[in-house]
Amino acid sequence: MNGVSPWALSASTELAAIDEALYEFSVNxxxxxxxxxxxxVWIVALTSTGSQICFRAVFSPGAFLEITKISERTTGVDLKLASDIGNLQCTINVEPGDTPILRYTTSLQPEKDLFIPFWPKDILATGKSGRLTNDEGEIHASQWGTRSGFIYMTLPEANALSVLYLQNLTALNDYCEQTQTSLADTVGGNWPELGFSLPSAMQAPLPAGKRFVINDAIIALDEQIPQKESEMIRQYLNLLSKIYLLLPLPETKYQNWPEILRLSQKDLLDSPGCWTQVAGHQYFNAYVSDYQTPPEVMVQLAVLLPLVDYEEWSGKTLKVTKTIKDGLPAFYDEKLGTINRWLPASEDQLQMEEEQKKPGVMDSWYLHHPLLNLSRLALKGDKVCEELFLNSIKYAIKVAHHFNYEWPVFYKMDTLEVIKAETAEGQGGEKDVAGIYAHVMLQAWELTKEKRYLNEAEKSARTLKGKGFQVFYQANNTAFSAGALLRLYKITNKDIYLELSYMCLASIFRNTKLWDCNYGYGKNFPSFFALFPLNDAPYTAVYEEQEVFCAFHDYLMHADGVEVLPAVRLLIAEYIRQLVNRAKYYYPVMLPKEMLEEKPKVGEVDPKLWIALEDLQDGWLKSGTVGQEVYGAGNAFGILPRHYLPVPDEEFMVYVDYPTSNFTARKGSDIHFKVLGDERLTCRMMILKTGKTKLPEFSVRTQKSKELAPTNLKDGHLEYQLNGNQEVVIAWKH
Structure with a gap:
C-alpha cells in the first residue's frame, strides 16, 4: 500500500469503528x-454493490468539533458547527439522476487570526472494506498547475465505482487573496488519500471574524467502470457536462469586437515592431520588436488565414493579405522539396539559444500547421498556395513513414536525425501530430481526389488509439485533430474515428480552467474556461485559444447531421461563449500597467498596442512574460466573422455569443438561423445598429417560445436571451 498520512490513518480507523450514521439518505x-x-464530518457514499468512498466535508484540527445545528432539506442537510478554530457552516446536497452528484460547500469564520500550515485531503478511497487497503484504483486525469481542480478516477474493478471530483476553485478566491496563496496544484494526491487541500498559508493569516469558503466540491458518481478507452472518454465527457451545469457560471459582457478589430488592425499594420523586411518582402515578426529571430512561415500563415476570413465576411480586400502571400514562396526549399520553418534567406540569424532555433531543425507540428493553412487557401482557389502545398506533400509523407506516424519533438530536416525524441522522459513525442497530419492528408484528398491521401489519413489516425488524455501536446493541433477525425468518421462511417475525435476533445477540456482566478492580478481579467496551450504550460495563450475557437466552430459545422454526444455540443458552445467574452483581455491595453512584465523573454511589451500578449498567468504573477504575440493577431479577425451576422441592405446586424448555423438573411425577408449548444443554457443575442437611423420594429421567435421581449440598451441596440439548440426567426418592419 502507498504511504499515508497520520490524518488518513486515524480517520479510516475512526470511521470503521462508528456504527451509527448521524444522517443518511438514498438516491437511486x-x-x-x-x-x-x-x-x-465525513460523507460516505455507498453503491448498490457495497463499494464506498469517503469525503471529508468538514475538518477542524484538534479534539473539539461539535455540530450545533442540523437542518434537513429534500436533497440534503445544512450544518452549523463549533470548533477550536472558529465556527463552520456546511451545506450538503445530492442532485438525483442516473449518476447522482454530491456537493458540499464549507465555510469557516476564524476565532482568531489564523495561519494554515497544513490541511488534509478530502477524499479517502476505502473500497468495500471501509478500511485502507492495498487495492489501488486508477487516476485517469487530475489537476496540473492552475487548470481545473479535478480528479477523474475509478476504484479497483471489484468496487464498481467511477468518480469525477471537481473543486469549484472560484469559491476559494477570497481565501487566496487574504493569505496570498495560489490554487495551483491544490487537487491531487496519492491513492488512497486524494482530493483538495487548502494551500498552506503562512505569509498572511485569515483574519478573525470574517467568513471564508474553504471547500466547494462537486462530485459525480457512476457505478459503471469503463472497460475500454472509448467508454472512459465518453464517461468523462458526460460527467463533466453534468457537473458544468451545476457550476456558478460567471456573468459575461458584450465586447465590441468590431471596434477591437479596427484598433488591432491599425496597430498590426502600422506598428514597425510587427514587421521585418528581407530581400524586398515584408514579413510579420513572431513577437513585437523581435528582430533577432528570422521570419517563420507558421507566423505568416497564422495571421493570414483569419485576415482572409475577415475579407470574405466583410467583402473588403485588405492590402496586407497580398503582402503576406507575396512572401510565402521564399519559404520553399527546393533541395528538400518542402516549405521550411524559417525563411532560408535569414536562417543564419538564428541565435541557436534553443534546440529548435538552429538551421535545418524542425519542430514536428511546425511542418504540418503551415501545410494545413496552405491547403485551406488552396481550397479557396489560391494557385500559389496550392503549388506550395502539393510540392511539399511528398516530404511530409516521407517524414511520417520514417517515424512510423510517431513524431519526435525536434528532428533535422535533411537527415531526419532525432534531436529531441520526447517531451519528457517516458512521455513520448508530439502525439497529436498524427491527428494534424491526418487533417493535412484529408485536405490533400479533398483538393486532388487521390485516394492515397485518404489512406494516409486513416493510417495516421489509427495510431492515436490508446493515447487517452495524453494525446494532447498542443491545444490547437489537438483541436484540428478532433475535426479531422470527425470528418474521417463521416467519410468512412467507421466508429473508431468518432471515438478518437471524442478522445481529442476530452484531452482539450482536461487542460482548461473551469474557475475564475480573482486574486492578485487575476482580478483584472476573466479567466473562466481558459485553455492552456501545452499540457505542462503554466499560462494560457492567445494564439492557441484563438485557433481552438475556430477549430471548434468547424467541428460543430462538420457535426451537422451527426449524433455527437450532447456533452460535446454543450462544452464546445460554452468554451466559445466564454472565449468571446474574455479574449479582449489578452490585449495589454485592457490591463493595468503594473501587472505587465517589463522584460519579456522575447521582444518587448508595448502596453499601448492592441497586439495581444502571448500569456496570461496565475494571479500572483505578471503577464506578458513571453512577449507580445504578433501571430496571435487573428484573435479579433477570427471572432468577428463567426459571431456577427450581417443583413443585406440594412443598417443593423445580428450578434450571438454562441455558435450558430444555417444563417440566412435575404433582402426583404426574415432572418433564420439555429443557435447551437444545449437548451439548458442561455446565450446573448443582440441586434446592433450599424447606421444612424433608428432600428426598425422586430419580432423575434423560437420554435419553443412566443415572441421574445428585448432589453433596450442606451446606445440603441437590442438585447435578447436565447437558449441553446433553438431555431430563431427574426422579422422586422420599418
Whole structure:
C-alpha cells in the first residue's frame, strides 16, 4: 500500500469503528451516510454493490468539533458547527439522476487570526472494506498547475465505482487573496488519500471574524467502470457536462469586437515592431520588436488565414493579405522539396539559444500547421498556395513513414536525425501530430481526389488509439485533430474515428480552467474556461485559444447531421461563449500597467498596442512574460466573422455569443438561423445598429417560445436571451 498520512490513518480507523450514521439518505442505487468524528464530518457514499468512498466535508484540527445545528432539506442537510478554530457552516446536497452528484460547500469564520500550515485531503478511497487497503484504483486525469481542480478516477474493478471530483476553485478566491496563496496544484494526491487541500498559508493569516469558503466540491458518481478507452472518454465527457451545469457560471459582457478589430488592425499594420523586411518582402515578426529571430512561415500563415476570413465576411480586400502571400514562396526549399520553418534567406540569424532555433531543425507540428493553412487557401482557389502545398506533400509523407506516424519533438530536416525524441522522459513525442497530419492528408484528398491521401489519413489516425488524455501536446493541433477525425468518421462511417475525435476533445477540456482566478492580478481579467496551450504550460495563450475557437466552430459545422454526444455540443458552445467574452483581455491595453512584465523573454511589451500578449498567468504573477504575440493577431479577425451576422441592405446586424448555423438573411425577408449548444443554457443575442437611423420594429421567435421581449440598451441596440439548440426567426418592419 502507498504511504499515508497520520490524518488518513486515524480517520479510516475512526470511521470503521462508528456504527451509527448521524444522517443518511438514498438516491437511486447510492446511499449517503453522514458521520461526525472528533475532527471531521465525513460523507460516505455507498453503491448498490457495497463499494464506498469517503469525503471529508468538514475538518477542524484538534479534539473539539461539535455540530450545533442540523437542518434537513429534500436533497440534503445544512450544518452549523463549533470548533477550536472558529465556527463552520456546511451545506450538503445530492442532485438525483442516473449518476447522482454530491456537493458540499464549507465555510469557516476564524476565532482568531489564523495561519494554515497544513490541511488534509478530502477524499479517502476505502473500497468495500471501509478500511485502507492495498487495492489501488486508477487516476485517469487530475489537476496540473492552475487548470481545473479535478480528479477523474475509478476504484479497483471489484468496487464498481467511477468518480469525477471537481473543486469549484472560484469559491476559494477570497481565501487566496487574504493569505496570498495560489490554487495551483491544490487537487491531487496519492491513492488512497486524494482530493483538495487548502494551500498552506503562512505569509498572511485569515483574519478573525470574517467568513471564508474553504471547500466547494462537486462530485459525480457512476457505478459503471469503463472497460475500454472509448467508454472512459465518453464517461468523462458526460460527467463533466453534468457537473458544468451545476457550476456558478460567471456573468459575461458584450465586447465590441468590431471596434477591437479596427484598433488591432491599425496597430498590426502600422506598428514597425510587427514587421521585418528581407530581400524586398515584408514579413510579420513572431513577437513585437523581435528582430533577432528570422521570419517563420507558421507566423505568416497564422495571421493570414483569419485576415482572409475577415475579407470574405466583410467583402473588403485588405492590402496586407497580398503582402503576406507575396512572401510565402521564399519559404520553399527546393533541395528538400518542402516549405521550411524559417525563411532560408535569414536562417543564419538564428541565435541557436534553443534546440529548435538552429538551421535545418524542425519542430514536428511546425511542418504540418503551415501545410494545413496552405491547403485551406488552396481550397479557396489560391494557385500559389496550392503549388506550395502539393510540392511539399511528398516530404511530409516521407517524414511520417520514417517515424512510423510517431513524431519526435525536434528532428533535422535533411537527415531526419532525432534531436529531441520526447517531451519528457517516458512521455513520448508530439502525439497529436498524427491527428494534424491526418487533417493535412484529408485536405490533400479533398483538393486532388487521390485516394492515397485518404489512406494516409486513416493510417495516421489509427495510431492515436490508446493515447487517452495524453494525446494532447498542443491545444490547437489537438483541436484540428478532433475535426479531422470527425470528418474521417463521416467519410468512412467507421466508429473508431468518432471515438478518437471524442478522445481529442476530452484531452482539450482536461487542460482548461473551469474557475475564475480573482486574486492578485487575476482580478483584472476573466479567466473562466481558459485553455492552456501545452499540457505542462503554466499560462494560457492567445494564439492557441484563438485557433481552438475556430477549430471548434468547424467541428460543430462538420457535426451537422451527426449524433455527437450532447456533452460535446454543450462544452464546445460554452468554451466559445466564454472565449468571446474574455479574449479582449489578452490585449495589454485592457490591463493595468503594473501587472505587465517589463522584460519579456522575447521582444518587448508595448502596453499601448492592441497586439495581444502571448500569456496570461496565475494571479500572483505578471503577464506578458513571453512577449507580445504578433501571430496571435487573428484573435479579433477570427471572432468577428463567426459571431456577427450581417443583413443585406440594412443598417443593423445580428450578434450571438454562441455558435450558430444555417444563417440566412435575404433582402426583404426574415432572418433564420439555429443557435447551437444545449437548451439548458442561455446565450446573448443582440441586434446592433450599424447606421444612424433608428432600428426598425422586430419580432423575434423560437420554435419553443412566443415572441421574445428585448432589453433596450442606451446606445440603441437590442438585447435578447436565447437558449441553446433553438431555431430563431427574426422579422422586422420599418
Amino acid at each position: 442505487n447510492f446511499c449517503f451516510k453522514l458521520y461526525n468524528t472528533h475532527d471531521s
